Amino acid sequence: MLTKRIIPCLDIKNGRTVKGVNFVDLRDAGDPVELAKQYADYGADELVFLDITATLEARATTLEMVLHVAEQVNIPFTVGGGISSVEHVDALLKNGADKVSINSSAVKRPELVNELADKFGSQCVVVAIDAKEIDGAWKVHLAGGTIPTEIDLFEWAKEVEERGAGEILFTSMNHDGTKGGFANKALARLSEELNIPIIASGGAGNVQHFIDTFTIGKSDAALAASVFHFGEIPIPDLKKELKKHNIEVRL
Template sequence: MLTKRIIPCLDIKDGRTVKGVNFVNLRDAGDPVELAKQYALKGADELVFLDISATLEGRKTMIDMVLKVAEHVNIPFTVGGGISSIADVDVLLKSGADKVSINSSAVKRPELVNELANKFGSQCVVVAIDAKQINGEWIVHLAGGSIPTDLNLFDWAKEVESRGAGEILFTSMNNDGTKAGFANEALAKLSETLNIPIIASGGAGTVQHFVDTFKEGKADAALAASVFHFGEIAIQDLKEALRENNIEVRM
């Protein structure tokens, strides 16, 4: 049976992890490769690296990092942040990334999704969507939730699916950072509307939140950062708890 995936997300700036990481046994907590290796050992199913570098130099460093991760890590990983062309994706995939995630570049030019799916296959095209619920309606936002668009979450998700996206990474800006749980109602609606996998993101605080997002939110995968980085939830414990709740996971 296909299992539900647990995905730690690492923010990367100039080739280093940004958010503080509280891991024992790490020689260098800022080294994404060290951290990725640890997560692979601890049972993470996949990893996401989000490049938040603002400079061209930083982006070049990202490619070196992707090469090193591919060299040392034996689980799949996705790279996102600042990707806006076929050439950007080509170099990342050739460096060993399994998937890329695009966000605002897809909103600005939706044809990019078609171009990437045609050139590289849908399996490596993840469309990340940040959305905020305003007066009952889920509105797609850009720039980490600061800029509203005129797109409705469900319409936009349906559109990128028809354009060839292979997966949706949905972050609820209402839930992100709250540690109060995932946006399960919206997630369930996405899962029922679309026929591609949905990754839940934003709001993870407890083990129960993961149980809920797989059961109520019908998510295919759940992504989190700080609960893993600060050791608040150990992936192995989380998976055992999921299994006790009859949620299939890889052990």
């Protein structure tokens, strides 16, 4: 059976990991390559690198980082942050990224999703959506969740699926950073209404949250940052627990 995926997310600034990480056996916690290798050894199924600088100067540094990760890491990885052109995606994929994730740029110019899917295939196009539930309605937010829009989460998700997205990475801003669990109701609705994989993001705090998002939330994958980086939830332990709850995982 296809397994549920566990995906650590690493924030990158000028080619270095920024959010503090607390791996005892790591020589340089700021080195994305070393961190990525460590996660691969721990049984992470994929990795996401989010470039939070995304300025023009930083872009070259990120490209170089992608190349180094691809050289040394033998599991798939996605690169996101500030991607808005076919050329940029071409460069990232040529350097060895398996997928790219686009967010605000897709909202500003939805045709970008079609262009990327046509040129590189849907399998490498992840559309990330940040949304917030306001008075019972889920509204898409831009620029790292700072700019609200009137766009409905579910309508937007369906639109990008039709345009050729291969996967949706949905971050609930109501849950992100709370460690109170994922937005399972919205996630389950996405999974029911769409026919592409859904990655849950925002709210991971304990093992039960992962169990819930894979069962109640019907998510195909779960992404988290701090609970993994600070060793609060070791991935091997998490996967063993999921297995105990009859959730298919790669052990």
